[in-house]
Amino acid sequence: MQLCQFTTRGFAILFTLWACPANAQTIALFDGKTLNGWVTAQGEPVTKGWQVEDGAIKLDRSMGRGGNIFTDRQYGHFILDFEWKIAKGGNSGIKYKVKKFDGRILGCEYQIIDDEGARSVNKNSTASLYDVYAPREKHVRPVGEFNQSRIVVCGSSIQHWLNGHLVLTAHVGSDEWYAKKEKSKFNDVKGFGENTFGTIMLTDHNSDVWYRNMYLTSIQPKEQRTRRLDNHNRVLRRVARRRTNRRHS
Template identity: 50%
Template sequence: MKMLFALGAVLLLSADPAPLFDGKTLTGWTTSTGKPVTTGWEVQDGTLHRAMRGGDILTEKEYASFDLSFEWKIAPGVNSGLKYHYGKYGQKTLGIEYQLVDAGQKADNQGKHAPGSIYDLFAADPKVLPKPAGEWNTSRIIVNGKKITHLLNGKKTAEVTMGSDEWKAALAKSKFKDAEDFGTKPGKILLQDHGGEVWFRNLKLTELTPKEGQ
């Protein structure tokens, strides 16, 4: 079934939301080399749990415009992230990152590494804070054509249009400055193994058809 819904002044046509994680298996996820996930990540009480070192995991499918919602919680002191439009840019494999980090950790780089930020590019709204380590948060990423919006627990943390002057200026100051066309291509979704425990559940993605010109 198709659905019409409004996002600001833009009308979007979408299919029904699809789960990226079925709550029971790691079907649909691979290692960075495209192999089945056999270590590091597990299904635990309906959650996708990074339990020990095993490397990042990725969706089998690539996505362009989408509305992704997910819940996450993190162990004390841990840093992680969810990347999207993940793929080859120049000589590197990279993606735009929604930063996930323990709220008790001191944010660095003027908030560009804070929870809900567009990692290393745009700081998260400092008034929007995640729940403490060990508690569930709800996040949402909307990629509508070139426009990116990050939300945390129902509140917007960051927003930008790829290719805009604002985007170009931030990119030039970031660690991605040498990555040609960074973030602008469809790519996979990645859950980061950054060395600590993190849990995900209710990962649901709706593919979007942006209004012409977006």
């Protein structure tokens, strides 16, 4: 099982890094034992609703509403791999690019919901970019089984993966993006999804849900890497010219 997970993750990173070279920094967003690194909307330690159970972050309804929880850091361009399962009839999701818009805490959401019995997919299905983009296909596993998911944010490009399948690609700022956003519940939110940095959020929709094996790899869009290299080359050329001028003075 571990070999399979490593191989799938490795393939995805190689596939994505063709366009987004990595900064070679992968971190665990969850250490498997504690809720260190996660905070409430007020920036306080998580003490209600959410707990660690069998190596997974669990939202337990019997503990009362815990509210949404957030990473204590912001992230920009990244690959986020995670596993999840949800209770029958449940609804949850992972949001990214999370920030305040006129006092509302919003972000793009990788939808997680029990839609096992649904015959088709829509913009509210599992792995959708909630209420904006529908996944192309349905690849969810039966309720009670862990699913493997991946979110890729690279420049203006967003990818959602589910159980080894690329099911959604979106380009923030494109004509298609604005057309779909206009038909969504975010049509009145100026700049929705256009911020580069934001926190990552686990949503509390009053459903039992589990998350585990959450790893984030920082990446860099090719255009930024090229721009940085160009700047570096300009510095080298200036240094070379100065040395040449000194030799001839």
